[in-house]
Amino acid sequence: MAGGIAWLSLLVAAAWVAMVSAPGGPDSTARYVVVGVAAAIAVVVAVIWLSRPEPGPRIRTAFIAGSNVACLAAGVAAVDGRVGLVATVPLAFVGMYAATFSTRPAFGGQMIAATVVVFLVTVIGVADGGEDIAELSPFVVQAAFAALAVPVILHHGLTIAGRDRTATQTGEPMQDTLTEVLTRHGLYSAAQTSLSALNRKSRLVVVRVHLDQFQDITVGDGRERGEQVLKRVAHRLAQGVRGGDFVARTGDAEFSALAGVTDEGVEIFANRFRELVFDVEDPVPVSASVGVAFAVTPIASTDVQTTIDDLLHRAEVAMQAAHDAGGDRVEIDWSADPTAAEGPGTV
Template identity: 30%
Template sequence: MADGSGSAPGPDAPPPGPVGRSRGRRSMYRQNLAVAEAKRILRSTGRFVALSCLLLAAGSVLLMYTPGGPTGTAARIATGVVAAAAVVAAALWWVRGWPRERTSVAFVLAAEVGHGIVLFCCADPVVSLLAATWFFLLGDYLTFAHGRRALVAHCVWVKANLLFYGVRALLEPGADVPFVVFLVVGLTATLIVTRLFGQVFSDALRSDSARSAELAHRDPMTQLLNRRGLEAAAPRVFAQARSERAVIAVFLVDIDRFKVVNDRHGHDAGDAVLRLLAARLDASVRKYGLVARTGGEEFVVLDRVHADGIASMAERLRAVSHHPDDPVPVTVSVGAVGLAGDDFPSADPGVLLTNLIIRADTAMYAAKQRGGDQVVLDLPRTAALERTDGGATMARSPDEIFDSVMAARSGRDRRAERRPDQGS
């Protein structure tokens, strides 16, 4: 993985793996939330958790007025504290929505311990068993958010509580043994067996959903993101750049005279060129950057960079695209555009991405008009021409780029102008 300054892979570098470049394996929690966000149910499920916290608070208060519930000052104070904490948690969930993973784990542990305290405060163990049904809500949360391992640990904790209060109930004078046994068995089936079955079913559905989403967001030839995948992943990069006040850069990389490659060497060779270029671009971008194939021989790179690093990164992308030992040497034209995090408009991320790609595409076309194998930067103000080894980096204002491109097109269709057999 390149860190932004590493060398390019050699001509025999393998293409990206079956799911493109590894960005680090996401935890089950983040995977599950990503699926929920894709289904547009993330916000509503957060509100459901808030309501569940309110139900737990209400149940704890009602227990204090239930025969066999918490008795004594200490027990009632402890139950009241748990109820108050549940109300605070409900407010946070309603206002802030889903937290970070560590915060979620802390919430689960607090809920497990808090409800355990409420059960322990009940004077009658049978009431404790009946109140244990509230563990069902926590099991739902773990099934949805944290997955199988967390649910198994929860089920062990629930079973320990059922056995503890079941034994206590059996040791009570005049205990109704059949009823207590029936209650423990029934709660085991409800709180544990059905939860585990639901987890298996949920895992199967999520796996299919995640696999379908992955396939829908990947280019089958290069295994890079496609346009849909880029649009889905870009908001995260935009949000990070905005929070860090970094510069977001979009680079549009287009192979020069690609039609000649297909005509002279065949489509199999052309496909090999695309896969090799995809691997090199992918390896040249930092861990959290994005690389996508958005057209036949067109690639988009999206990454956070230093304010003065756009030109150097664009030149690096141009340079890694060519190697003297390649079976079919090619060159590329690169258009680049940068936007500071402080200047981000409040527009929809999809609209922002589209506008940046259009500007980068216009700059790339200007590079092709100069013979290709060049970089053109779309900068807010006019800058001097910078010469680099093997190519040229042009830094010009958006108006200059637009005017020159429109003059070059002379009313002709853009795609016709870029046909390789016309020397673009």
């Protein structure tokens, strides 16, 4: 996925550069610069996605925001409004990404942003390009269909297909074949089955663990060595939890755990996982960036998957903060505790 987005971004950048010499393209130095900025943003996006095969939420947000800004810049730089509207077509790919990999609020925000971009490019095309709306209307329809209709159709299709249903409804695998711990869908199912026991604790906590050196290991020593690291870490995590706690593999180099804990148990549980990852006697020791989020119990049986998804997302944000701060640390999102200071805390 990361490679596909990167190459697509490079193709878009090349198309915008080609627009510079196309009939109806920029006609002034300022407009040339605007198109250059748009193309540069697309290139930066490509480099980031090629160098970070597991982008965190900040990278994803930057990708969406940067792509919107670049589409707007390329669209308004054209002299011919028709050319400008064609330059907004890459919004379709941004919207499809948001529909597939982002939350519903993020998808809704992207649809609003795409509407604004298409509207502004249309207005500027009519005002500066000399065309009237009748001349531009076929291109407006094309831009709107690409930016809005295609992502909405995809989003609707994913919903109908049951993307947000429970694991038992989707038929997704419950166990990761490499590490033999649960998958994300297995985590949903296990939590649903054990909900009464989890609700007997005061907090439902999710821990996300990213192996800091995994990418370096796979690049330097090969994928097979990386898989050996994953198996060892997964075994230690699974053996190190209490009965009734669950461990899942939720990313290429990432594990998550779910448990019911007491008010005081959040930090203890988080640090336990950080300690379980690192073993100085391993052939290739690795450290962990750990993100933690929790919710107050009880959790209704109808809200299990929604709650876990929210906790996984919040824990991912905290995990990325731990990774950005240098790794080998724990960041806790205390937002669910009204008595705690706002924002993630470091342990």
